[in-house]
Amino acid sequence: MAFIFGGETLKVAIIGAGVVGSLIAREFTKYKDVEVEIFEKLPDVGWGVTKANSGVIHAGYDDEPETVRAKYCAHGNALYTKLSEELGFPLKRTGSLVVAFNEEDVKMLEELIDHGKKNGVEGLKILSKYESLEKEPNLSREVIASLWAPSTGIVGPWEVAQSAMENAVKNGAKLHLSTEIKSLKTLPFDFIVNASGLWADELAESAGVKVTPLHPRKGEYILLDQPQLVKTVVFPVPSKAGKGILVLPTIHDTLLLGPTSEDLPSDYKERTETTSEGLAKIVENAKKLVPSVNLSKSIRTFAGLRPENELKDFVIAKDDKMVNIVATRSPGLTSAPAIAEDVVSWVADIKKLKLRSDFDPYRKPIPRPYEMEDDERNALIKKDPTFGRVICRCNKVTEGEVVEAIRRGARTLDGVKLRTTAMFGRCQGSFCTVNIMKIMKKELGEEFEEMEKNLPGSKVVDGVSR
Amino acid sequence: MKMKYDVVVLGGGAAGMGAVLGAKENDASVLLIEREASTGGVLNQCIHTGFGLQVFKTELTGPEYHEIYKDKMGNFDALYETMVLSIDFDNNRMKAMNSNGIHDIEYGAVVLATGARERPFESLRIPGTRPAGIFTAGLAQKFVNLENHLPGHRAIIVGSGDIGMIMARRLTLEGVEIEGVYEIMPYPGGLTRNIAQCLEDFNIPLHLSTSVIKIHGKKRLEGVTVAKFENGAPLKESERFVECDTLVASVGLIPENDLVKRKIEMGSDEGIFVDDLMRTNYENVFACGNNVCIHDLVDFATVEGEMAGRNAALVAKGVKLPSRVGLLSPKEGIRVVSARYTTATEPFKIYIRVDRPMEIATVNVNGKAIKAAVNARPSEMIEVTLDPKKYNLKGKVELSAKGVKR
Numbered sequence: 011m012a013f014i015f016g017g018e019t020l021k022v023a024i025i026g027a028g029v030v031g032s033l034i035a036r037e038f039t040k041y042k043d044v045e046v047e048i049f050e051k052l053p054d055v056g057w058g059v060t061k062a063n064s065g066v067i068h069a070g071y072d073d074e075p076e077t078v079r080a081k082y083c084a085h086g087n088a089l090y091t092k093l094s095e096e097l098g099f100p101l102k103r104t105g106s107l108v109v110a111f112n113e114e115d116v117k118m119l120e121e122l123i124d125h126g127k128k129n130g131v132e133g134l135k136i137l138s139k140y141e142s143l144e145k146e147p148n149l150s151r152e153v154i155a156s157l158w159a160p161s162t163g164i165v166g167p168w169e170v171a172q173s174a175m176e177n178a179v180k181n182g183a184k185l186h187l188s189t190e191i192k193s194l195k196t197l198p199f200d201f202i203v204n205a206s207g208l209w210a211d212e213l214a215e216s217a218g219v220k221v222t223p224l225h226p227r228k229g230e231y232i233l234l235d236q237p238q239l240v241k242t243v244v245f246p247v248p249s250k251a252g253k254g255i256l257v258l259p260t261i262h263d264t265l266l267l268g269p270t271s272e273d274l275p276s277d278y279k280e281r282t283e284t285t286s287e288g289l290a291k292i293v294e295n296a297k298k299l300v301p302s303v304n305l306s307k308s309i310r311t312f313a314g315l316r317p318e319n320e321l322k323d324f325v326i327a328k329d330d331k332m333v334n335i336v337a338t339r340s341p342g343l344t345s346a347p348a349i350a351e352d353v354v355s356w357v358a359d360i361k362k363l364k365l366r367s368d369f370d371p372y373r374k375p376i377p378r379p380y381e382m383e384d385d386e387r388n389a390l391i392k393k394d395p396t397f398g399r400v401i402c403r404c405n406k407v408t409e410g411e412v413v414e415a416i417r418r419g420a421r422t423l424d425g426v427k428l429r430t431t432a433m434f435g436r437c438q439g440s441f442c443t444v445n446i447m448k449i450m451k452k453e454l455g456e457e458f459e460e461m462e463k464n465l466p467g468s469k470v471v472d473g474v475s476r
Numbered sequence: 477m478k479m480k481y482d483v484v485v486l487g488g489g490a491a492g493m494g495a496v497l498g499a500k501e502n503d504a505s506v507l508l509i510e511r512e513a514s515t516g517g518v519l520n521q522c523i524h525t526g527f528g529l530q531v532f533k534t535e536l537t538g539p540e541y542h543e544i545y546k547d548k549m550g551n552f553d554a555l556y557e558t559m560v561l562s563i564d565f566d567n568n569r570m571k572a573m574n575s576n577g578i579h580d581i582e583y584g585a586v587v588l589a590t591g592a593r594e595r596p597f598e599s600l601r602i603p604g605t606r607p608a609g610i611f612t613a614g615l616a617q618k619f620v621n622l623e624n625h626l627p628g629h630r631a632i633i634v635g636s637g638d639i640g641m642i643m644a645r646r647l648t649l650e651g652v653e654i655e656g657v658y659e660i661m662p663y664p665g666g667l668t669r670n671i672a673q674c675l676e677d678f679n680i681p682l683h684l685s686t687s688v689i690k691i692h693g694k695k696r697l698e699g700v701t702v703a704k705f706e707n708g709a710p711l712k713e714s715e716r717f718v719e720c721d722t723l724v725a726s727v728g729l730i731p732e733n734d735l736v737k738r739k740i741e742m743g744s745d746e747g748i749f750v751d752d753l754m755r756t757n758y759e760n761v762f763a764c765g766n767n768v769c770i771h772d773l774v775d776f777a778t779v780e781g782e783m784a785g786r787n788a789a790l791v792a793k794g795v796k797l798p799s800r801v802g803l804l805s806p807k808e809g810i811r812v813v814s815a816r817y818t819t820a821t822e823p824f825k826i827y828i829r830v831d832r833p834m835e836i837a838t839v840n841v842n843g844k845a846i847k848a849a850v851n852a853r854p855s856e857m858i859e860v861t862l863d864p865k866k867y868n869l870k871g872k873v874e875l876s877a878k879g880v881k882r
Binding site: 232280282283284285286288289305308309310311312379380384387388391392395396398399400403404406436437438439440441443444458459462463464465466467468469470471472473474475476 | 650
C-alpha cells in the first residue's frame with residue numbers, strides 16, 4: 011500500500027453540499043485510499059446558493075481575462091457535456107445572445123469578443139439586426155446587433171448537485187445532511203474542503219485563514235408559464251453591476267426573468283425575500299429585451315443570494331491541509347466542474363493519490379416516461395405499473411418518479427419537487443400536493459402533520475379536523 | 477393497446493359526466509378518460525350545498541349531485557387514473573397512458589371536458605418570503621374535506637371568489653379562526669348568496685379594495701402586511717400587519733387546456749372558443765364546462781356537457797351538423813361570453829359576464845337592447861337566449877353591456 015500523509019487513507023471533509031461541494035466529493039471518490047465525508051447544514055443537497063440562480067452554463071466571454079473566473083468558466087462550460095452524460099442530468103446548449111441597442115453597446119460586444127478569444131471561448135459571432143431577429147423572433151425590434159455564443163447552455167443547478175452527490179455516495183462518499191459545522195479548527199480530518207457558499211469566509215477564518223470578506227448579493231426572479239417565448243439565453247450588455255437581467259428558457263420549459271443584483275449587508279445571509287422594487291425592475295428590464303413577456307402567465311417569484319466580495323472574483327486559497335473556495339459568485343455554477351477538477355488534482359498531486367480502477371462515473375437519472383418512446387414506456391410500465399400513473403398533470407410526473415425520488419433521498423415536498431418537477435408547473439401543486447403526500451406517507455411511514463415543505467418547522471398542515 | 481369508440485370524453489367532472497350521458501342517449505359507444513380514480517371531479521370535495529337547482533330542481537351537496545348523476549349515467553366504458561398525452565386531430569386518434577401502458581385510441585368525435593385549474597397565489601407576484609402555510613382554496617378544501625387535516629389555526633382568505641368564501645365558512649366550522657377576507661377589487665368576486673351565507677352569517681369581515689402586499693415568515697407563514705388599494709396602488713398609511721399561520725387564496729380559475737394548446741382555438745384567458753353546438757374549430761371536437769369559460773354553477777357545466785355529448789354522437793354517426801355562420805364579438809362592458817360562434821339555426825343560451833358592476837345593465841345585440849339585468853356584477857353570469865328568428869346572428873354579431881341608472 012502506498013504511503014499516504016497522515017495514515018493509510020486520506021480522510022477528507024467537505025463542508026457544503028452545493029454544486030461545488032458535490033462535484034468535489036465526486037472528484038475525490040475517483041481516487042484510491044480516500045475517505046470522503048460531506049457535511050451539509052440544510053436538509054437536502056443543493057439548497058443553498060445552488061438552488062436559486064439562473065441555471066445558465068455561461069460561455070465565458072464576459073470575465074476579464076486576468077481573473078480567476080476567466081480561468082475556470084470556459085473550461086467548466088466544456089466539462090458539462092461529459093458530466094451531463096455521466097450523471098444523467100439534462101443540459102441544453104441553447105446558445106445565447108447579448109443584445110445591443112446602440113453604438114456604445116456594439117462597442118461592448120466587440121470587447122466581449124476580445125475577452126472571449128483570450129478566455130478560449132469558441133464560436134462567438136456578432137449578428138446583424140436581422141440575424142438576431144431570425145434567431146430570436148420575439149426580441150425587441152430596437153435591437154441593432156447581438157453577440158451570439160453557441161456554447162451557452164441551461165441546466166437545473168440543483169440537479170447537477172444532486173446527481174454528483176448521488177454518484178459520489180455510490181462510489182463510497184458519506185453524506186451528513188442537517189449537520190452544521192461551525193468551525194474548521196478541530197475537525198478530525200486530514201484534509202478539509204470549505205465549499206460553504208455564503209459562509210465560506212467565516213469558516214475560513216475559523217481555521218485562521220484570512221480571505222476577503224463576503225456579503226450576499228440578492229438576485230430576484232420571476233418564473234412564467236410562457237414556454238418557447240425565447241429559445242436562447244437573452245442578455246443585455248453587461249455593466250459594472252454584472253450580467254444584467256436576462257430572459258431565458260429553463261431546462262423544464264418555463265420562462266425565467268432575472269436576476270436583480272442587490273448588495274446586502276454581510277449578516278443578511280438568509281434574507282431571500284423578494285421586494286416590490288426588485289420585481290418591478292425585472293419587469294421593466296425584461297420587457298426592454300423581449301416586449302411580449304406576458305406577466306399574466308407568472309407562476310411564482312423567488313430570490314437567491316450569491317456570495318460576493320470586493321474583488322468580484324473567486325478566491326481559492328490552498329494549503330496542505332485545506333482548500334477554501336470563496337466567493338463562488340457568477341459564473342460559479344459554470345466553473346464548478348473545473349474548480350472541482352483543479353482542486354482535487356492538486357490535492358492528489360501533493361498527497362500522491364492514485365486513481366481507482368473501480369470508480370463508476372455513471373448515475374442513472376430517474377426514469378421519465380413522458381419523455382420516452384412508446385416501446386420504452388410500455389416496457390417500463392410493464393415492469394413497474396406506477397410509472398404509468400401520472401400524479402403531476404402540469405409536468406406529467408408519474409407515481410413511480412415520486413417513489414424513486416423518495417428512495418434517492420427526498421424527505422420534504424421541495425425534495426420531491428426538485429427531483430421530479432412535480433409541483434413545479436403552472437398549478438404550483440394545487441392538484442398534486444395531496445397525492446404526493448400520500449405517496450410519502452406510504453414510502454416513509456410519516457403522517458401528514460409530520461411532513462415539511464423544506465426547512466425544519468415548515469409544516470404543510472397543522473392538526474386534524476373535527 | 478388499441479381501442480375504438482364513437483365518442484371519447486376527456487374529464488369526468490360535472491361537464492364530462494353530462495357529455496357521457498348525452499352521447500350514450502344518442503346511441504354512441506362512449507369512452508371516458510379520467511385522471512383520478514373516479515368520476516365527479518371537484519364535486520367530490522364540495523361537501524357544501526348549492527348544487528343541482530337547475531339540473532335536479534333540488535338543492536344538493538357536491539357528492540350527492542355526483543351520486544345522483546352517476547345513477548342517471550348507468551354503465552359506460554372508462555379508463556381511470558389515465559392521462560391523455562397527445563391528440564392527433566387530423567387522424568382522429570389519441571394516445572393515453574395508465575398503469576397498463578400506452579393506449580392508442582381512435583375516435584369518431586371527442587369531447588374536451590378538462591375543467592379548470594386554480595390560479596396559484598404565487599402567480600400574483602406578491603413580495604416577501606415563501607413559507608409553508610399558503611394554499612389555494614381548492615387544496616385547502618381537499619385537505620379538510622377529504623383528508624381530515626387542517627391547514628393551520630389562524631387564517632386569512634385572499635380573494636373573494638366562491639371557493640374562498642366557502643372555505644372561510646368551512647374552516648370556521650372546523651375551529652380555524654378566519655381573520656378576514658381580502659379582496660383587491662372594490663366589489664366581491666363571488667356570488668351574493670355566498671357573501672350572505674358564508675361570511676355575514678359567521679361575522680367574517682370582507683375587506684374590499686384591500687389586499688396582501690407582503691408575506692412574512694421563513695419556515696411557516698407568520699403573518700402578512702395588508703393595505704388598502706386606490707387606483708391600483710397600495711396606500712402606505714393604510715398598511716397593517718396581520719398575524720396568521722395560513723393564507724388561503726381564491727384568486728381565480730383558469731381553463732385547463734394545455735393538452736390542446738395551439739390546435740384548438742382559444743382566447744387569451746385560455747378558454748376554448750365554441751359555437752352554439754359546443755363545437756370547436758374541428759367539426760368532430762367539442763368542449764364544455766369550465767375549459768370553455770368559468771361557470772358560476774356546476775349545473776351549467778353539466779347542461780353544456782349533455783349538449784356537447786349529444787352533438788358529438790351525431791357527428792360520430794355521420795350526421796352533418798350546420799356550419800358556423802356568425803361570430804359573437806364581445807364589446808364594451810363585456811368580459812366573458814360562453815360561446816363565440818353561431819350556426820343561427822335554433823335559439824340557444826349563452827352566459828356573459830359584465831366587466832364591472834352595473835346597477836342596471838342592458839345586454840345589447842348589435843347595439844339593440846335585448847335584456848336588462850338588475851345589479852349586474854362580473855361575479856354573476858347573465859343568461860341570455862339568442863333566437864335567430866328574432867335577431868340577426870349571421871356575420872359579425874356585437875355583444876355589449878351598458879349601465880343605465882335607475
